[in-house]
Amino acid sequence: MISFTSGDIEQIKDKNFDYFNVHQFNLSCGSVYIKKCCGNESFMELLGKKVFDIVGIDCPNYYYMNGNYVVSDDLHKLDKFIYMNDVPGVSDSITWRTVTFKLVCDSLCEICNNKEEIKLQLIIMHFVDILFSNTDRHLNNYGVYFDKDGNAKIVVFDNGLLLDYFDCVTKPMSCVVNESTFIKMREFKHFLNNLSEEQIRYIYEIYCRFNTDVVRTLIDKVEKENGIKLSGKNRLIFQYTKNHLMVGAVLNKFISNKVKREVHEMKLSKSS
Helix, strand or coil: CCCCCHHHHHHHHCCCCCCCCEEEEEECCEEEEEEECCCCHHHHHHHHHHHHHHHCCECCCEEEECCCEEEEECHHHCCCEEEHHHCCCCCCCCCCHHHHHHHHHHHHHHHCCCHHHHHHHHHHHHHHHHHCCCCCCCCCCEEEEECCCCCEEEEECCCCCCCCCCCCCCCCCCCCECCCECHHHHHHHHHHHCCCHHHHHHHHHHHHHCCHHHHHHHHHHHHHHHCCCCCCHHHHHHHHHHHHHHHHHHHHCCCCHHHHHHHHHHHHHHHC
């Protein structure tokens, strides 16, 4: 948890917060961002941190503050941080992930040394967003930073729309359209068609790792650690279960029985 001095609190109180706007503060704990959230958005920021930590994708630390605010690390503390929208060759006129995936891969590979690793990081990020129905991964909601050797690392943030099952048809990655047509699965197939067998195997391992019980446990941890409750928890977990099954049905068409068996045996070995 993060603690604030009386001076910090006064500084925060003086700022006029609107929903969705992020403000930067230099507090006793250092430089941070604070955002006023609505609905379950603050909870999903905390959950997103746990999920991306598990899959090895960098995400800033998030802290809950009474009043449905979240506090997060200042990403500009990183060595050399760039919003994805500012990467050379990436167009801000193109928004959604199914269009930008190849463009972002190609653009990053032009400026970093760890080309295969950065591709895998992008694949993992996109897959987690698909699995958790995050409809808001536009080019200003993730970025990249570079170490002194020119190696890049993806960093994700603004994960407040994880488990977002109520989006409209205007967003190509939305989960439900007319309650029964899941255009996200069509986009997912297109995504998989452009991956290697080894890359698909990797995300299949991630898929197997995030069954409903695991997600429920992560949600329970966020509730306990922050003293807050996820509104509509049972409904959202039910929707996640449906989405997990649909993603699995698509993945099964791209994974051989031999690979499925090996992945499940490896999972059993790790759990024993």
